[in-house]
Amino acid sequence: MSNQTQNLVKVLQSAKPAEIVEIDAVKEKFIAMHNAIHGSDKGEMIYHKEAFNFKKQLAETPGLKECSQLSLYGVFLDINVNGLSLEQGSKPDCYIIAKSHKTGKKDAQNKDIYEKRASLQVSPYGELKLRMRAGQVKYADNPVIVYDCDTFEIGLNERGKQVVLAYKKMSNRPEGAKIVASFVRIERPDGSYEMPYLDQDDIQRLKGYSERQNSKWDDVQKKKVPGKANALYTSNGGQIDTGFLAAKTIKHAFSTYPKVPTGKFSSLQEEFNHTEIDYGIDPEAYTAGLTEDVEHVEVKDEPSFDDFDKAVEDAQVMEEVETTQVENDCDEPEF
Structure with a gap:
């Protein structure tokens, strides 16, 4: 030194x-x-x-x-x-x-x-x-939060991969609409794109991971027991916070990069x-x-x-588009 x-x-x-x-x-x-x-x-x-x-x-x-x-x-x-x-x-x-x-x-x-x-x-x-x-990427749109009243379709492309086929936001969402998924459109440098998404199963899996991360030792059971998940998973009237979900969606999008x-x-x-x-x-x-x-x-x-x-707590990061049509083509990524 x-x-x-x-x-x-x-x-x-x-x-x-x-x-x-x-x-x-x-x-x-x-x-x-x-x-x-x-x-x-x-x-x-x-x-x-x-x-x-x-x-x-x-x-x-x-x-x-x-x-x-x-x-x-x-x-x-x-x-x-x-x-x-x-x-x-x-x-x-x-x-x-x-x-x-x-x-x-x-x-x-x-x-x-x-x-x-x-x-x-x-x-x-x-x-x-x-x-x-x-x-690695050229651009990424703001993540889109999908509700049960919206049109949202997931299917298989010609390679058997699950992809977002179509999305359309309901113009007047009813009060109490439930969050069912989220996705983000990422454009690659070559002009192709991918649209990774999270559905309710993914959200519940992440919530369970949060509970395990917060696990504590129980002297009675002599083992670690799951703790409480991050409050943001239920802070939105019992649903996941939209800003938190948007951040999770971006993080998930790069999981294989x-x-x-x-x-x-x-x-x-x-x-x-x-x-x-x-x-x-x-x-x-x-x-x-x-x-x-x-x-x-x-x-x-x-x-x-x-x-x-x-x-991301209390963040307002959603700038959803009114309508997005996604074609099922070979530009979809290998997830």
Whole structure:
């Protein structure tokens, strides 16, 4: 480890979490990285914008202040590497989450010592931007929520794959209409398209997964029992929240796609070879001896890891088209 790196690590470790982005070396690194990666001279402007968003998210989520300074530093630079923003709205690109990790050390009682670390969670909308930038997709429409009064037909194409054959929205939906499905139209770079969808079976499967994710140990039964599913599955008058379903639909649409390259402190793992980025510290050396994905204690007001839960709450992201006709042709994808 060079003297410059050692000095940076010492400065980071002595700084308060919200002050990390104000360190001169961090500011200079962020600006230089942005201009080099994105080929622009707007690094300083983007720095001020994301420094504000970073401090705002830390202020609104107290649990993040318990994270190690090095992980927060890495997250701040990853925003740059991914070309995303921490600005929160109805369709946020990403947000910061905190998880506990074993340090490999023991305390005086020989119990494992844990460290809370931050990582960047890329939302489905942020993932869409990454895939568009990587050339995997050209464009994606807003997800469409289908109700039981709408015309919605699923069938088989000539290759025996289930596809959306037709959809037509009812002009005046009656009160109490039930959600039955959702889909999104994704255009490929070659002009062909695919329309992945979720039906009620898929929604119930995701709800069950959420219950298992929130399972807790029962001392009486001596086993883990399913917990409560994310509240957004029933917050819409007993139905799934439409904004939450829209995000789930986009996430599902990319489930069979290749992974896209992201920063070293982000939740999506790298798969493609790309230019190595100098973070000023060595993430591999920093994480040596740590155990990933251990069970951790939830922090009050901390964003849930159940992909995008709080970020889409109360979001109004639906811009449904009145009529969409889909032809059953060979452009449908291999699901």
